[in-house]
Amino acid sequence: MTTATFGRTAPDEAWFLVKALLRNRALAIRRDWEGRSLYGFAIVFGVSVFCIILLGTMGGVRVLVAAGAVSLLLSIPAWAFLIYLFTDVLIAFGQALGDLYLSRDMPILLTMPLRMSSIVVAKFVLGVVQNEVYAVIFLMPFALGYLVGAGAAWWTYPCIASAVLIFPATLYAALVVVTIVALRYIPPRLAKEGLWLAGASVPTVFWFLSFYRVAHLTGSIASMRLPAPPAWLPSTWIGQSLAQLGAGSPGEGLRFFLLLAAVTLIGAPIAIGLVSRSFSMGWTAAVSVPSRRSAASAATSVRATPRAAVVKKDLKTFVRSPQLWFNHIAALGFVGYLLVGHATSPVIPLTTQLAMVQVGFVAVLGALNPGMTAISLEHAAIWILKAAPLDAREILSAKFIVAYVQTGIISAIGAAALSIGYGFDAGKTSAIVLFALCASASAVCVGIAFDASFPSFDWENPNHINRGLRMIVPFLINIGVLVACAIVLFVLRFANLPGAEGAEAGLTISIGLYAIASIEAMRMAQRDIAALEV
Amino acid sequence: MSGPPPLIEVDGLSKRFGDVAAVDRISFTVHAGEIFGFLGPNGAGKTTTIKMLTGLVRPTAGVARLCGFDIVREPMRAKRQIGYAPDEPNLYGKLSAIEFLQFIGDVYRLDQRRMRTRIAELLDLFELTPASTTLIEGYSHGMKQKVALCAALLHEPRIYFLDEPTVGLDPKSARILKDIVRRATRAGNAVFMSTHIMEIAQSLCDRVAIIDRGKIVAVGTPAELGAMGGLATLEETFLKLTGGIEDRRVADIFRESA
Numbered sequence: 001m002t003t004a005t006f007g008r009t010a011p012d013e014a015w016f017l018v019k020a021l022l023r024n025r026a027l028a029i030r031r032d033w034e035g036r037s038l039y040g041f042a043i044v045f046g047v048s049v050f051c052i053i054l055l056g057t058m059g060g061v062r063v064l065v066a067a068g069a070v071s072l073l074l075s076i077p078a079w080a081f082l083i084y085l086f087t088d089v090l091i092a093f094g095q096a097l098g099d100l101y102l103s104r105d106m107p108i109l110l111t112m113p114l115r116m117s118s119i120v121v122a123k124f125v126l127g128v129v130q131n132e133v134y135a136v137i138f139l140m141p142f143a144l145g146y147l148v149g150a151g152a153a154w155w156t157y158p159c160i161a162s163a164v165l166i167f168p169a170t171l172y173a174a175l176v177v178v179t180i181v182a183l184r185y186i187p188p189r190l191a192k193e194g195l196w197l198a199g200a201s202v203p204t205v206f207w208f209l210s211f212y213r214v215a216h217l218t219g220s221i222a223s224m225r226l227p228a229p230p231a232w233l234p235s236t237w238i239g240q241s242l243a244q245l246g247a248g249s250p251g252e253g254l255r256f257f258l259l260l261a262a263v264t265l266i267g268a269p270i271a272i273g274l275v276s277r278s279f280s281m282g283w284t285a286a287v288s289v290p291s292r293r294s295a296a297s298a299a300t301s302v303r304a305t306p307r308a309a310v311v312k313k314d315l316k317t318f319v320r321s322p323q324l325w326f327n328h329i330a331a332l333g334f335v336g337y338l339l340v341g342h343a344t345s346p347v348i349p350l351t352t353q354l355a356m357v358q359v360g361f362v363a364v365l366g367a368l369n370p371g372m373t374a375i376s377l378e379h380a381a382i383w384i385l386k387a388a389p390l391d392a393r394e395i396l397s398a399k400f401i402v403a404y405v406q407t408g409i410i411s412a413i414g415a416a417a418l419s420i421g422y423g424f425d426a427g428k429t430s431a432i433v434l435f436a437l438c439a440s441a442s443a444v445c446v447g448i449a450f451d452a453s454f455p456s457f458d459w460e461n462p463n464h465i466n467r468g469l470r471m472i473v474p475f476l477i478n479i480g481v482l483v484a485c486a487i488v489l490f491v492l493r494f495a496n497l498p499g500a501e502g503a504e505a506g507l508t509i510s511i512g513l514y515a516i517a518s519i520e521a522m523r524m525a526q527r528d529i530a531a532l533e534v
Numbered sequence: 535m536s537g538p539p540p541l542i543e544v545d546g547l548s549k550r551f552g553d554v555a556a557v558d559r560i561s562f563t564v565h566a567g568e569i570f571g572f573l574g575p576n577g578a579g580k581t582t583t584i585k586m587l588t589g590l591v592r593p594t595a596g597v598a599r600l601c602g603f604d605i606v607r608e609p610m611r612a613k614r615q616i617g618y619a620p621d622e623p624n625l626y627g628k629l630s631a632i633e634f635l636q637f638i639g640d641v642y643r644l645d646q647r648r649m650r651t652r653i654a655e656l657l658d659l660f661e662l663t664p665a666s667t668t669l670i671e672g673y674s675h676g677m678k679q680k681v682a683l684c685a686a687l688l689h690e691p692r693i694y695f696l697d698e699p700t701v702g703l704d705p706k707s708a709r710i711l712k713d714i715v716r717r718a719t720r721a722g723n724a725v726f727m728s729t730h731i732m733e734i735a736q737s738l739c740d741r742v743a744i745i746d747r748g749k750i751v752a753v754g755t756p757a758e759l760g761a762m763g764g765l766a767t768l769e770e771t772f773l774k775l776t777g778g779i780e781d782r783r784v785a786d787i788f789r790e791s792a
Contacts, residue, residue: 309640317628320669380624384685387588388641389613533591 010115017114017122025126045472046137054141054148061149061246064221071225073150074247078229078239080142081167085235088131088171089202096175098461099127100275117276124176124272131168139164143242150246156253160245163238163257170234170264173271180275205333234260306390310398317377318406323462324369324377328410331366335414339421352428352503353489356435356510359415360485363440364478366410370403371447372474373465375529376456382534392530396448396522403444411436431507439485442514442521443478449521450474452528481517485510539602540565541615541693541724542587547596548748549582556582558748559596564693564724564741569715571739571756572728575776579748580728581621584697587726588618601692614642617686621697621728623678627671631662631681634670635688642689649688656684659714660707676702683711694718696727700734712738732769736760742768746776 008016064073100106100123109119143160186194229236237260245253304312318324338358378385385395415436419429450473459465488509492502540563549557557579564570574580585591587598589609598605603612626634632653639649657663660680670678679702686694694715700708715725715738729735735742736756744752744759752759752775760768 304640306641306643309637312640313626313629313633313637316633317626320628380622381626383590383618383620383624384626384638386590387613387616387618388638389610390641391610531592534585 010117013115014118014121017118018125021122021126022129041473045476049137050141052141053138054145057142057145058149061146065150067221069221069224070247071223072221074243075226075228077143077146077242077246078236079226081139081235081239081242082229082233084135084139085171085233088134088168089175095127095130096172096179098464099123100176100179100279104460116279117272120272120276120279124172124268124275127176128169128172131172132165135164135168139167146242146246152246152248153250156245156250159254159257160242163241163260166261166264167234167238169268170260173264173268176275177271180278234263237263306388307394307398307401310385310390310395311401314377314398314402315405318402321462324373327369328366328406331362331410332414334362334365335417338418350422351493352424352431353486353493353506355415355418355422355424355428355432356489356503356507357482357486359411359418359432359436360439360482361479362414362418363407363411363436364443364475364482366407366414367403367440367443367447367478368471368475369462369466370406371444372451372471373462374399374403374444374448375451375532376459376465377462379457379459382455382457382532386532386534392526395529396452396526399448400444400522403448404441407440407444408437411440428503431503435507435510438511438514439482442481442517445518445521445525446477446481447474449525449528450477452525452532455532457534481513485513488513538566541601542570542726543597543599543602544587545597547583547586547598548594549579549586549591550594555748557586557593557745560745560748560750561596562743562750562753564726566692566722566724567719568740569719569725569727569738571735571742572726572745573730573732573735573742573772574728574745578745578776580745581697583745584618584620584695584726584728588616588695589613615692616695617689617691617693618695619679619682619686619697619699621701623675623682623702625670625678625681625685628669630669631657631666631673631684634681635684638685638688644689652688652690653684656687659710660684676704676707679703680707687714692723694723694725694727696725698728698730700729700731732767732772736768744772744775751775 061073064076100120103123106119140161143164144157147156147160182194229239237256241253241256241260243253244250244256375382412433415433416429419432424432450470454470456465456470485506489503489506492506492509495502495505542562542564544563545561546559547557547561548555548559560579560583562570572580572583582591586593587600587605589605589612592606600612601615603615605612626637629637635653635656636649639646639653644652654663657666660683662677662680662684665673665677670681673681679699683696683699686696696715699711703711712734715727719725719740727739739756741754742752742756742759743750752762752771754762756768759771762771
C-alpha cells in the first residue's frame with residue numbers, strides 16, 4: 001500500500017482525497033437541490049439566523065454590562081457552548097458512525113491504492129466540515145456578538161473566530177475515537193445500535209440535569225452566576241476564552257484558547273492515528289454484522305388489508321432501527337426541560353395557551369423524523385410499493401398512520417406530563433393534549449408532503465435523509481403554522497371571550513388552521529406519490 | 535385476427551429523459567404461454583421498458599396493456615396481474631424473508647392459509663427455509679435475489695417480469711427458476727424476461743426482441759434471429775445488430791495497454 005500511491009507523499013495524498021471527496025459532496029448537494037428558490041431560502045434563512053443571534057447576543061450582553069452583572073456575563077459563554085456541545089454530540093455521534101463505518105464509498109476507497117491514513121483524514125475532514133456549517137451559523141454570531149457587546153479589543157475577534165472553527169474538530173475527534181473503540185470491543189450490532197442510542201440519550205440526560213441547576217438560580221442579577229460546567233469539557237475552555245477576552249483579561253482568554261487549540265492539534269492527529277491503525281478490523285467487524293434472529297411471526301388467520309400490511313411493515317422497521325428513535329428522545333427531553341425550567345422560575349405566566357404552544361413545539365420536534373422521512377425510508381426498495389397494486393392514497397394513509405402513531409403518542413405523553421407538572425386541571429389538560437394531537441397530525445402531514453416532493457432514496461443511513469435544507473424547510477413551515485396558532489391563542493386570550501381566558505376559542509381556530517395545513521399537505525403528497533418515478 | 539388477446543400489448547411506447555430517448559416507439563405483443571426474451575446492450579432501454587410496463591415509470595408516449603388493462607389508466611388492475619423481480623434485489627432489510635413475503639401476500643390480498651402454504655413452498659424450493667426468520671439485511675446478494683423471485687411468484691400472477699433474473703443465482707437456483715418459468719407458461723401465463731445471457735435466451739425463450747438505443751431492431755424466435763443475414767447463432771446476430779465490439783478492436787485495446 002505504500003508504493004502504489006502514484007508517487008504522492010502521505011500529506012499530498014490525504015489533501016488530494018480531501019479535495020476529491022469535498023468536491024463530490026458539493027456536487028451531490030448541488031444536484032440534489034436544483035431549485036434556485038430553495039437555495040435562496042437557505043441563504044436567507046442562514047443569514048437571518050446569523051443576524052438574529054448576533055444582534056440578540058450583542059444587545060443582551062450590553063444590558064448585562066449596564067446592569068453590572070459581571071458574574072453572570074462571565075458564566076454565560078461556557079453554558080452556551082455546552083448547549084451546542086450536547087446538541088452536536090447528538091448529531092455528530094451518528095455522523096461519525098455513518099461517515100466512517102456505514103459509508104457506501106468506503107469499500108471502493110479501501111480497494112484503491114490509498115493509504116489508510118489518507119482515507120481516515122479525508123473522512124475526518126468531511127465530518128468536521130459538515131459540523132462547521134452549524135458552528136458558523138449558530139456559534140460564530142454568538143461569539144462575535146458577545147465580543148461586540150462587551151466592547152472587546154479588535155484582535156480578540158480573529159482569535160475567537162478561529163476557536164469557533166476549531167471547536168467542532170475537537171468534538172468530532174473525540175467522537176470518532178469513542179466510535180472506533182466501541183466497534184473494536186463491543187459486538188458490532190450492539191455497538192452500532194448502542195452508539196445511536198448513546199448519541200441521543202446521553203446529551204439529553206446531561207442537559208436535563210444541568211438545566212435543573214440553572215433553573216433554580218435565585219438572587220439579584222448583579223450577584224447571579226450560572227453554576228460552573230465541568231472544567232474538562234472543550235466547551236468550557238472556549239467559553240472561558242470568550243468570557244475572559246470579553247472581560248478584558250487577555251492572558252486568561254488566550255490561555256484557554258491555546259488549551260483548546262493545543263488539545264485539538266495534538267488530539268486530532270492522535271485520533272486519526274488511532275482510527276487509521278484500528279480501522280480495518282473495526283470496519284470488517286461492522287460490515288459483517290451477524291444477522292439478528294427474528295421470531296417467525298405466524299401469519300394470522302385474519303387477512304390484512306394492503307394498507308395494514310404497509311403499516312405493519314413500517315412499524316417493524318421502526319422498532320428494529322434505534323437510529324429512528326433519537327428525535328423522540330429529544331422531544332421528550334424538551335418536555336423535561338420545560339418542566340424543570342418553567343415550573344420553577346417562570347419567565348412568563350403559565351397559561352393554557354403557553355402550554356399549548358410549548359407542546360406544539362414538542363409535536364414539531366417529534367415529527368422531524370417520522371414525517372419528513374416517511375417516504376424516503378423506503379430507500380431503494382421503493383419499487384416494491386410502486387410496482388404493487390397500491391394506489392397513492394393507500395400508501396399515503398399508511399405512511400401517515402405510522403408517523404402519527406409515533407409523533408402523536410410522544411406529543412400526547414409530553415402534553416399530559418407538562419399539564420400535570422404545571423398543575424392544570426383535567427379540562428385544561430384535555431385541551432392541551434388535544435392541541436398536541438392536532439399539532440402533531442399537521443406536522444406529520446407537512447413533513448410527508450415535503451418528503452413526497454423531494455424524496456431521497458439514496459442514503460447511507462436513515463439519519464442522512466434529514467440533513468440541511470431537507471430538515472430546515474419543513475421544520476420552518478411547521479414552526480410557521482405553530483406561530484400562526486400562537487398568535488390566535490394569545491390574541492383571543494385578551495379578547496374577553498367566555499371560557500378559560502379564550503382558550504376554547506383559540507383551540508377551535510387552531511384546530512381549523514391545523515386541519516387546513518394537513519389537508520393541503522396531504523393533497524400535495526398524494527399527487528407527488530402518484531407521480532413518483534423510481 | 536383470431537385467438538385469445540395477448541397478455542402484454544405494447545404500442546408505440548416511448549420514454550424520454552430530457553433530450554434523450556431511452557425508449558423510442560417500441561411495439562410488440564406477448565401471448566399466453568410465451569416466454570419473451572428482451573435482449574440489448576447496457577443502456578439500451580431494457581430496464582426502462584420493464585419499469586414502464588410495471589408502472590414504476592410513466593411513459594412519455596404510447597400504450598401498454600397488461601391482460602387488457604392500460605398500465606397508465608388502470609394501474610391497480612394492471613398491477614394485480616403481474617409479478618416483478620428487478621435486476622437489483624433491494625428489499626426491506628429490517629424484515630425477515632417470511633415477514634417480507636407475508637407483507638407481499640397481504641398487499642396482493644392473498645388468502646392467509648394459501649399464503650402460508652405458498653410461502654413455505656417457495657422458501658423450501660429456493661432453500662431459504664433455514665434463513666427465513668433472519669433479517670434480510672444479513673442476506674447475501676443471491677439470497678436477496680431469491681427472496682425477490684419468491685415475492686414475484688407468490689401471488690401466481692398472469693404475467694412475470696423478470697429483469698436479469700439469473701444474475702447472482704447459484705446454478706441450482708438458476709435451474710429451478712428456469713423450470714418455474716417453463717411451468718408458468720405451460721399454465722397459460724406469460725413471462726417477459728430481460729437477460730444478457732444468450733444461452734438462456736436461446737434455450738428458454740420462445741421469442742426474443744433485441745433492443746438497441748431505445749429501438750427494437752429485431753423480433754423473432756431464437757432460431758429465426760440466429761439465421762438472420764446468414765449468421766450462425768443468436769449471439770452473432772445480437773452483436774451484429776447492436777454494433778458489438780469486434781475482435782480486432784479488442785485486440786487493439788489490449789495491444790495499446792500492453
